[in-house]
Amino acid sequence: MRHLFLISALTLGAFTITVPTPVNAEAAVTSRYVINGNGVRLRAEPNISSAELDKLSLGTSVTPLQKTTKPSTVNGNTGYWYQIKTDKATGWIFGSFLTPATDNVNTTLELLRGKLKAENLSFEDAVAAYKLADNALPQAKSRNDKGELELDKLLALQHSYDSMPADKIHQSPYVDWYKKYGSISFGDDPSGQYLVSTKPFWALADQYKNDTIGDEIAWRASQQRLGGECEGMIGCASIASQRTDGEYLKRYPKGRYVKPALANVTDNFKYMLQEWNKPEQDASDANLKEWAVILSPQANNPNAKKALGYLKQMQGMTKK
Helix, strand or coil: CHHHHHHHHHHHHCCCCCCCCCCCEECCCCCCEEECCCCEEEECCCCCCCCEEEEECCCCEECCCEEECCCEEECCEEECEEEEECCCCEEEEEHHHEEECCCHHHHHHHHHHHHHCCCCCCHHHHHHHHHHHHHHHHHCCCHHHHHHHHHHHHHHHHHHHHCCCHHHCCCCCHHHHHHHCHHHEEEECCCCEEEECHHHHHHHHHHCCCCCHHHHHHHHHHHCCCCCCCCCCHHHHHHHHHHCHHHHHHHCCCCCCHHHHHHHHHHHHHHHHHHCCCCCCCHHHHCHHHHHHHHHHHCCCHHHHHHHHHHHHHHHHHHC
């Protein structure tokens, strides 16, 4: 009998038995969350070293089954782990990647506002943001929400172009993504990248001109890059400024962004004055009459004082 026991013990020793670490967990209070990152890993256990079971995209709606009873710290963030069930598996996600969901559209808009403020959004995150905005549109009821989601699509699309490696924009998946939206985009030779045309931005501004969101859309339209380059020519610089900040000032002379628009115009006028008398410049292309019309409503605005002063100087130089 002793001999048989030793054989059994040796036989069992030849195998490795993995037993999941016991988890102290409790029922989650909030019933629904959305994923606030892209490619968020679903872990087999509530720790970052455990196996990856799935990846969840930005805006995915989830209902936690339970959460850990004690908080953990991951990458400087302290929070709980939540157990989530997806189509592929049941696992754990760290709480900093979850945002409580109250209203689908409002939660989506909050996520997008945070994401699209980032200066260096990855291509994958930008594409995910575009798709999130597009998927939320049918659920939006108010015109302001619809307008903001449409704007977010254009902004996310430009973010996706900005994040493309310069030496790979003609390769997959980048060129395939660009071709999908080629009707509202173009390749800009001077910058060597793709740009969303200003036309869909201004068309959107026209569509929502009577809504609160219209001001925001018009400002974003005015800041969208035109492409090309003026090579220092003041006539070109003047026309470009009229098509951007000038267009915003025409549409919203009392808008939320009048101050920064005037600051941009002032900087442009200062440059034009510095270059005005150089032999290579053609000041007749500056279209100062249009500027007089654009800035007329700002006559009593202290933020327009410098711009109006520069304009007056240029008008005087034109008459000489």
